[in-house]
Amino acid sequence: AEGRFAAFLPPANPVVGQGAEPFIERVAKDTNGELTYKLFAGGALLGGKNMVEGLQTGVADIGQIVFGYFPAEFPYATLIADMAIYGSNAPAIAAAVSEFALLNCEGCLAEFKKLGLVHMGGTSTSPYVLMSRDKIETLDELKGKKVRTPGALWDRWVRAAGGTPVNISAGEIYEAMSRGQVDAVLNAFGAMKSHSLWDAAKHVTNLQLGTYRSWGIFTVSARHWEGLSPAHRRVLLDNAARGILQAALGYIATDDAARAEIGQHNVSVHEPSDGMRQQLAEFLKTDRPNIIENAKTKLNIAEPEPLMEKFVALVEKWEALYAPLGKDLDKMTELLMQEVFSKIDENTHGL
Amino acid sequence: MLGFFRWSTETCLRLSGVALLLMMVQINLDVLGRYLLNEPLPGTTEIVTAYLMVAIVFLPLARVEMADAHISVDLIAQFLPVGAQLRLQALACAAGAAFFGLLTGSSWQSAMAKYRIGEYVMGEFSVVVWPSRFFVPLGCGLMTALLLYKGWRLLIGDDALVRDASGPAEH
Amino acid sequence: MSGLEIGFGSLGVLLLLMLLRVPVGIALGLVAYGGIYLLLGPVAAWGILTAIPYDFTAHWTLSSVPMFLLMGYVCFHAQLTEGLFRVARAWLSWLPGGLAVASVGASAAFSAVTGSSVACAAAMGRIVVPEMLRANYDKGLATGVVAAAGTIGSMIPPSIILLIYGIFAEVPIGKLFVAGILPGLLSAFMFGLMIVIRVSRNPELAPTTSVRETLAEKLAAFRGTWPVIVLVIGVFGGLFGGVFTPTEAGAVGAGLAFLIAFAQRTLTRKTMGQAVLETLYSTSSIFIIAIGAALLTRLMALAGVADYLSDLVVQHEVGTIGLLIGISVVYLILGMFLDPIGIMLLTLPIFLPVVQHVGVDLIWFGILLAKYLEIALITPPVGLNVFVIKGMVGNLVSTATIYRGVMWFLVADLITLGLLIGFPAITLTLPSLMD
Ligand code: NA
Ligand code: NA
Numbered sequence: 001a002e003g004r005f006a007a008f009l010p011p012a013n014p015v016v017g018q019g020a021e022p023f024i025e026r027v028a029k030d031t032n033g034e035l036t037y038k039l040f041a042g043g044a045l046l047g048g049k050n051m052v053e054g055l056q057t058g059v060a061d062i063g064q065i066v067f068g069y070f071p072a073e074f075p076y077a078t079l080i081a082d083m084a085i086y087g088s089n090a091p092a093i094a095a096a097v098s099e100f101a102l103l104n105c106e107g108c109l110a111e112f113k114k115l116g117l118v119h120m121g122g123t124s125t126s127p128y129v130l131m132s133r134d135k136i137e138t139l140d141e142l143k144g145k146k147v148r149t150p151g152a153l154w155d156r157w158v159r160a161a162g163g164t165p166v167n168i169s170a171g172e173i174y175e176a177m178s179r180g181q182v183d184a185v186l187n188a189f190g191a192m193k194s195h196s197l198w199d200a201a202k203h204v205t206n207l208q209l210g211t212y213r214s215w216g217i218f219t220v221s222a223r224h225w226e227g228l229s230p231a232h233r234r235v236l237l238d239n240a241a242r243g244i245l246q247a248a249l250g251y252i253a254t255d256d257a258a259r260a261e262i263g264q265h266n267v268s269v270h271e272p273s274d275g276m277r278q279q280l281a282e283f284l285k286t287d288r289p290n291i292i293e294n295a296k297t298k299l300n301i302a303e304p305e306p307l308m309e310k311f312v313a314l315v316e317k318w319e320a321l322y323a324p325l326g327k328d329l330d331k332m333t334e335l336l337m338q339e340v341f342s343k344i345d346e347n348t349h350g351l
Numbered sequence: 352m353l354g355f356f357r358w359s360t361e362t363c364l365r366l367s368g369v370a371l372l373l374m375m376v377q378i379n380l381d382v383l384g385r386y387l388l389n390e391p392l393p394g395t396t397e398i399v400t401a402y403l404m405v406a407i408v409f410l411p412l413a414r415v416e417m418a419d420a421h422i423s424v425d426l427i428a429q430f431l432p433v434g435a436q437l438r439l440q441a442l443a444c445a446a447g448a449a450f451f452g453l454l455t456g457s458s459w460q461s462a463m464a465k466y467r468i469g470e471y472v473m474g475e476f477s478v479v480v481w482p483s484r485f486f487v488p489l490g491c492g493l494m495t496a497l498l499l500y501k502g503w504r505l506l507i508g509d510d511a512l513v514r515d516a517s518g519p520a521e522h
Numbered sequence: 523m524s525g526l527e528i529g530f531g532s533l534g535v536l537l538l539l540m541l542l543r544v545p546v547g548i549a550l551g552l553v554a555y556g557g558i559y560l561l562l563g564p565v566a567a568w569g570i571l572t573a574i575p576y577d578f579t580a581h582w583t584l585s586s587v588p589m590f591l592l593m594g595y596v597c598f599h600a601q602l603t604e605g606l607f608r609v610a611r612a613w614l615s616w617l618p619g620g621l622a623v624a625s626v627g628a629s630a631a632f633s634a635v636t637g638s639s640v641a642c643a644a645a646m647g648r649i650v651v652p653e654m655l656r657a658n659y660d661k662g663l664a665t666g667v668v669a670a671a672g673t674i675g676s677m678i679p680p681s682i683i684l685l686i687y688g689i690f691a692e693v694p695i696g697k698l699f700v701a702g703i704l705p706g707l708l709s710a711f712m713f714g715l716m717i718v719i720r721v722s723r724n725p726e727l728a729p730t731t732s733v734r735e736t737l738a739e740k741l742a743a744f745r746g747t748w749p750v751i752v753l754v755i756g757v758f759g760g761l762f763g764g765v766f767t768p769t770e771a772g773a774v775g776a777g778l779a780f781l782i783a784f785a786q787r788t789l790t791r792k793t794m795g796q797a798v799l800e801t802l803y804s805t806s807s808i809f810i811i812a813i814g815a816a817l818l819t820r821l822m823a824l825a826g827v828a829d830y831l832s833d834l835v836v837q838h839e840v841g842t843i844g845l846l847i848g849i850s851v852v853y854l855i856l857g858m859f860l861d862p863i864g865i866m867l868l869t870l871p872i873f874l875p876v877v878q879h880v881g882v883d884l885i886w887f888g889i890l891l892a893k894y895l896e897i898a899l900i901t902p903p904v905g906l907n908v909f910v911i912k913g914m915v916g917n918l919v920s921t922a923t924i925y926r927g928v929m930w931f932l933v934a935d936l937i938t939l940g941l942l943i944g945f946p947a948i949t950l951t952l953p954s955l956m957d
Contacts (some may be wrong), residue, residue: 378585382770400585407802422546422921425920426541427541446552447548450552
């Protein structure tokens with residue numbers, strides 16, 4: 001029977017349009033139509049917050065999970081979410097988070113196993129930047145500003161930089177921005193276009209604040225995985241490798257498309273002052289003890305430091321590997337297969 | 352038995368009344384804090400969505416049933432003789448008990464899983480949310496018990512619970 | 523059984539259960555569970571019950587529904603809005619069905635502070651329905667008008683439906699919002715026209731108050747309206763001044779209503795208790811139905827019903843207008859049973875590429891979509907706005923009577939829809955001025 005692929009984001013989002021959709025097509029082709037999935041996008045079947053329960057009970061067979069919604073369930077993934085400001089090259093980070101979770105972090109695979117889920121790698125958005133109603137080039141200009149961020153780490157940064165983090169739901173960003181309940185939001189550049197933020201946010205500060213990277217965009221229900229032949233599992237793994245990179249490149253393309261149009265919307269892009277850059281570098285240093293403390297006390301990870309170092313090393317490794325490749329999806333996939341996905345045994349992974 | 356249901360449903364209703372007023376106060380304080388002091392009230396979104404919304408929706412369920420204020424479409428039932436109407440009501444009770452019984456079971460299982468794992472949500476401050484999961488089986492469980500009792504009373508021809516009901520518009 | 527057989531069969535069972543007077547929420551939920559059990563087996567059916575109800579309820583934007591309900595109930599019990607209707611009576615009593623027309627106007631104005639049609643009906647219902655019943659208006663008219671006029675809440679900006687559509691279809695949200703203004707006002711005008719025509723032909727529906735007041739008396743009527751004026755200025759001002767969001771507006775409105783009632787000395791323990799009690803009754807009974815509708819939407823998605831209906835329309839080469847009419851029929855059918863946002867998520871992935879392919883303007887289509895989903899809120903058997911009003915009037919008015927009263931407004935809505943399809947300029951003129 002046809003399987004079910006649940007995405008909580010709409011088809012226009014890269015993890016669906018460049019992630020899920022081509023993945024489903026390729027899997028059908030590679031299995032000669034033996035393995036087909038029907039896509040339920042935009043939360044038509046499962047939303048972001050009930051995705052784990054839905055996959056566990058087989059409501060969907062493959063789904064996209066934001067681990068940040070489930071910190072108690074995914075402590076290791078939460079640790080990675082706390083390390084979001086390291087690196088900015090989306091496909092390289094997608095490769096790094098995948099190699100980290102699949103080959104270097106027993107705790108990561110164990111937490112999936114315990115939940116009845118099978119991990120097939122993660123992806124990354126393009127870099128987050130600051131979009132604001134008024135120009136923000138210096139720390140003084142950021143001071144006292146109400147900023148909406150996508151997670152706890154960035155809230156801590158806003159606080160450290162003198163702003164006030166405020167909680168606005170994703171669906172309300174546009175309204176809140178245009179009426180002034182928030183002064184600035186942190187998001188990937190493409191959100192200017194996809195969320196029409198450029199109607200209200202006329203200024204972008206090119207401070208690279210990391211990327212969103214703690215999610216599984218091809219997480220399989222163990223109920224489904226166990227019933228697949230090893231050959232079919234192999235097809236899913238191979239296509240996941242390509243899919244996470246395609247989604248990451250999709251985010252960059254979305255950003256580029258938005259950048260090309262900002263002139264028509266009177267949006268100006270600013271370079272942050274040296275003071276702002278220094279503050280961010282300083283924050284990374286001072287926040288590290290927080291992350292370690294949080295990992296030990298809240299996440300119950302006894303020794304987070306080696307994991308954190310490994311992760312940073314992997315980000316550097318993949319940024320170096322991918323820097324010369326430009327946007328060449330085929331070459332990137334080949335490298336990722338060679339370094340990571342070929343080392344996963346379809347006869348034992350997740351079982 | 353009826354006394355137990357009156358007391359327990361009223362208690363749940365009062366709890367959700369507190370939740371409703373808390374929601375209003377908390378959102379207002381959050382708005383005021385954000386606007387006047389540039390400092391929102393921490394945890395507002397998390398507490399309103401996880402705790403207060405769930406309490407407001409699920410805890411009053413059984414009290415609403417006591418008042419016969421769950422919404423149904425009365426097209427043909429009203430033209431039937433009284434005896435048939437009561438039997439139809441017993442059927443509705445059975446259907447309701449089945450649905451809310453299923454909900455009680457599934458939400459209890461889910462609440463226990465979230466309790467064991469210690470579910471919390473992360474904002475600038477993290478908020479423990481697993482206790483709010485138990486509002487669902489509590490409200491639905493009481494509703495199931497009430498519907499079973501009501502259906503049984505109706506079948507043996509006692510419509511005290513139906514007569515006892517007084518919708519809000521009649522106050 | 524095939525998925526489609528299970529899907530359509532479930533709808534049949536649903537109708538039967540509702541005819542047998544099984545409460546709407548229970549009928550919806552039970553049928554959804556049964557259908558998914560047949561389709562995917564016991565574990566997934568159990569899983570849907572685990573995944574949907576809590577997640578649906580623990581939702582920030584929906585918190586505006588109990589808050590706007592509370593505002594309406596406080597206004598009613600503390601008699602804050604009586605003055606408003608004295609004004610409406612004094613100035614509109616010459617119009618056939620003046621109070622009903624005033625209700626439409628008030629709902630249209632209120633739409634500007636809420637993004638949700640259900641919240642709009644919730645806020646207005648407790649204020650205006652009792653006034654019309656007191657004036658001996660026909661029960662169907664008095665209740666139907668509010669259920670219908672509340673739907674304008676998601677056409678006149680802000681609008682949750684247009685927001686979600688804008689992000690889904692990547693259409694500029696600002697333009698969508700501006701595009702909704704004229705269609706929203708047109709809907710209100712058509713409702714008003716429908717009332718005037720109906721009451722002129724059958725004056726018994728809405729007895730005119732025989733008072734003939736002088737201009738001085740008419741102006742004096744405004745004196746009693748300060749509580750409402752303070753409330754309206756507070757909510758509108760705060761929203762447009764960037765103090766709070768449309769979701770928060772409900773809580774601010776409720777808080778303001780309490781403060782005003784306190785200042786007016788109409789806030790007693792009894793009125794406060796009554797307002798809270800009725801808010802809880804309404805919230806709980808409406809959310810159980812909405813949860814049931816959300817469960818049924820998942821069944822329809824899994825069974826492929828929406829795909830099937832959409833394919834029927836898409837397969838036939840019928841031209842743009844034919845396509846839009848076909849799409850309208852699909853939305854009318856789905857809208858009978860499902861919740862609006864669920865319908866949107868089910869159908870957009872199929873319809874969007876098609877309408878884009880034939881060159882339909884996506885802003886225009888977004889407004890048509892909002893209209894379809896507004897209509898869904900008042901069509902039987904599952905019309906959420908009708909149930910909001912039903913939850914308020916209790917045993918005084920039967921659900922069938924409200925549906926009967928709504929039918930006329932449904933006709934008005936279909937005419938409006940026809941105008942919106944026939945004359946895209948109604949929708950597209952304002953946003954084109956933004957370029
Ligand atoms: Na509105
Ligand atoms: Na309907």
